[in-house]
Amino acid sequence: MARRGDHSLEQIKEMILIAAEELVVEKGLSQLRVRNIAVKIGYTVGSIYMVxxxxxxxxxHIKGRALDTISEQMDGITATNAELGLEELAAVYIRFASQNLNIWSMVFEHRLPEDIAIPVWYQQKVNNLFGKFEKQFSFLFPESSPAQKKQAALTFLGGVHGICVLMLTTPVTNLNSFDFEESIKLLVQRILHRTQGNAMSEILRPDSYGVGKSPVRTVALP
Known part of the structure; x- marks a missing residue:
């Protein structure tokens, strides 16, 4: 058993997060236990609650690290226009989900108790992720309001997330990565009115938030 003086609090925090992530990857969120983490890092349960x-x-904090990783990977896209930018952002999201299924699932499966508010630092990470998509919609529809861009990003990412769920959790036969890449392209095209879909234009019209219509609320992944 390690002694408290063997590591700083920051080192112990990092050890705990790494061990917890490994347990989620191996067994899923439902099997994450403080005692298992303590055994894995060689500290007492009390040491974990000190951090x-x-x-x-x-x-x-585990979810926040996952959001940071996705955002950092999205920063590496090299698209030369907004349409390709949306496709590349979606590809990054799907790739992360497929390579980190249990971590990705945890971000959406875990819900905060009703009496606990979403921390500001966590909401900022969520906003940063959505901001990647909002930026592309700003290029596409420069005259739309911030609320409209936020709604567009939420709508688009919701579609991408649905494709992820279909690809990763539904036993659909005769589908491969090419099918899902094409699905993303079709989703982008529908949003840009290159097919018959036109719902996004209603969201992005400058006058679509008139009297009695509420602006988009802060997006949260509790």
Whole structure:
């Protein structure tokens, strides 16, 4: 058993997060236990609660690291126009989900208790991720409002997420990565009115938020 003086609090925090991530990858969120983490890092359960307020706090930090990883990978896209930018952002999201299924699932499966508010630092990570998509819609529709761009990003990412769920959790036969790449392209084309879909134009019309219509609320992944 390691002694508290063997590592700084920051080192212990990193050890806990790495161990917890490994457990989620191996067994899923439902099997994540503080005692298992303690055994894995060679510290007591009490040492973990010296760093994190609760299991919920720990899980939020794991989710936050996942959002940071996705955002960092999205920063590496090399698209030369907004249409390709949306396709590349979607490809990054799907690739992360396919390579980190249990971590990706945890981001959406875990729900905060009703009496716990979403921390500001976590909401900022969510906003940063959505901001990647909002930026592309800003190029496509420069006259639309921030609320409209946010709604467009939410709508588009919702479609991408649905494709992920179909690809990774549904036993559909005769589908491969090419099929899903084409699905992403079709999704982008529909949004840009290159096929018959036109729902996004209603979201992005400058006058679509008139009297009695509420602006988009802050997006959260609790």
């Amino acid at each position: 994190f307020d609760s299991m919920t706090d720990l899980i939020l």
